[in-house]
Amino acid sequence: MAITVSIELNRELEIPGSYDEVFDLLADVPRSASHFPKVHKLTDLGDNAYRWEMEKVGVDKHAIQSVYACKYHSDKDAGKITWEPVKGEGNGVVSGSWTIKSKGDNATAVKFQTSAELTVPLPSLLKLAISPVIKHEFNSLVDTYMNNLKKAF
Template sequence: MAFQVEINVEKEFATSASLGEVYALLADVPRSASHFPKVERFVDLGGNAYRWEMEKIGIGGHTLHETIYACLYTADPNGHTISWTPVAGVGNGLVEGGWSMTRKGEETLVTLHTKGILTVDLPSFLQLLLSPLVVMEFNLMIAEYLQNLSTTLNRG
């Protein structure tokens, strides 16, 4: 029987890029997504909804988990926020979250908050062993994503 893994992330980084530059990058979902590691396919579903198909997580030749999910994105240029909500019935994950950004002195502070519930199609007795690996992998990908975005924004 499958089990679920919940992932909650809240991270922040600062950049010398302007509020407008940061917003423009993050509101352009395909451009922003191109900075995310281990994306096998990123599919435009229309209406500002996108399906993420991630590379498989595995050990040796064994696949432990493959994550597929879709989100609908909403951008608010006045509030400098971008949010996403899950598209039900697509894949094995439900992911929601958002970006917020504010100018503080010479820097723009960028905050990411996201929550995901991933269904792992493996026997539930493996949950204690595999859940921490799935969470760790997701957190490593988020850290790399933020670093990639920061590098792009600081080239500015």
């Protein structure tokens, strides 16, 4: 038995760095991922695709681990970085984008959008109870990631 939890997130923030510095950091997946909390392992699959293995959450047989892979595309002239799921990798399907705009020499506006579907091996009876917990955890991780990116500049 398994349940699938869907998550949609949108964030906007201003980073105190130049457009080039911010774009280069976000387009460099391993560098950007180093600011994301609770990443257990990031594996380069080649061709700008990466498998994300997050730390396990929970205890013993009730521990949940998110594993997913994405292929990344960046277009510096358009100010866009996108990612799409790599089929057959892990228990999550994740896609999204960064939209990046210069706001002067030392300020850059970024928009983060992501959609995720996580399938976890739990009885469907628990979906109502566990969905809000998973969504809260994901929101918390992304908020910490945004704060860490700001601190990087």
